[in-house]
Amino acid sequence: QKEVEQNSGPLSVPEGAIASLNCTYSDRGSQSFFWYRQYSGKSPELIMSIYSNGDKEDGRFTAQLNKASQYVSLLIRDSQPSDSATYLCAVKNSWGKLQFGAGTQVVVTP
């Protein structure tokens, strides 16, 4: 079992719709959670971090964390073509190591 799992996609989303990305993790002691965006041929860039249960909103992005169920999700509202990218979920486990998922590719169609 991988420590951090994501659906690889591609997730096809019409422009203006909500994209919903999910991530599950195996280490129940994990405390810090991150979402990175990676455009094709580019390096990952941080878009959200979340540390406590519940929702955290930043512009069109909302991260949701449920530690009891061991999942973290990312919602992208009013999706734009510029949101087309691969989204990486990263989890800092109880050993202090940052583990990355393989990423979910999002394609926003006009």
Next chain:
Amino acid sequence: DVKVTQSSRYLVKRTGEKVFLECVQDMDHENMFWYRQDPGLGLRLIYFSYDVKMKEKGDIPEGYSVSREKKERFSLILESASTNQTSMYLCASSEPSSGETQYFGPGTRLLVL
């Protein structure tokens, strides 16, 4: 603005060659990391360093070594390159006091023939 730079964007090397990949960060971060990224496998940690002259093995250190002689510079060395080391290599840095957010360099795409 955090800046992490890597010495090359693209490299082509032959099997058996010694390869040096260099990473420099300008934010005085204590922590530096080397990852490789392959399709379907995501980012895998090769080595990391929490301080000058200190290094720790990551998940896939075999075939690699590192050097950190100065705080801002972290080098990845492929002692004898092999074709299965063809990959995208990403360097990152972070500061423990800022929540461990990692900032990535632009990456080096290495092709070993």
